[in-house]
Amino acid sequence: MDKKLLDITKRSDGAEQVTYNGHPLYYYAGDTEAGQTNGQGLDQFGAKWYVLNAAGKQVAS
Template sequence: MKRTATATTCAAALLATVLAGCSDSTGDTSGDGYGSAASSASPSKAATVDTKSASGLGTILVDEKGRTLYLFLADKKNKSNCQGDCAKAWPPLLSKGEATAGKDVDKKLLGITKRSGGDEQVTYNGHPLYYYAGDKKPGQTNGQNLDQFGAEWYVLNAKGKQVDS
């Protein structure tokens, strides 16, 4: 347990350093639009939640660009408990208004919750949705089953349930 806490602390410190050194005024550090997931700026359009097949995990939730979405076990139903440094490492999926359901996504499970700063975060089956800053391109699932910021992180399936790997 102590080793996990030390590793998590070191990983969080390293990630914060990398994120601080790579940021620019747009929040997009990659040139391909992927870095915009980590932007804390309010969105200009409604988010889209879609599905995609991921090796070893089955069909999981992604955004319109194929970027993996995660749930945080420390969250309560429709209430995010990921703020500050947590939200830098795990940027929330924000939307301007109601989110759009992609193929195989149950529109009835999509929702919006207000974050502490007033932004609207997309939820699915009551789980606030996040990206992982360690995923550098669409289709990566590097955040799966990580224990960071006090709880574990998982991808979700189309039924809104965590996928155990």
């Protein structure tokens, strides 16, 4: 992880959102242990979920 790629942005509802290389970060509730990526490739909550690598790029599903 490159700490320089971490940032915070304001969401449309006014809340702050952590980003990594410009991508909003979320915790997927279906992941219950470290290293799990059960949300990878799912299309839920209005967008496709994907894992980021350490360079902040989308990991292919």
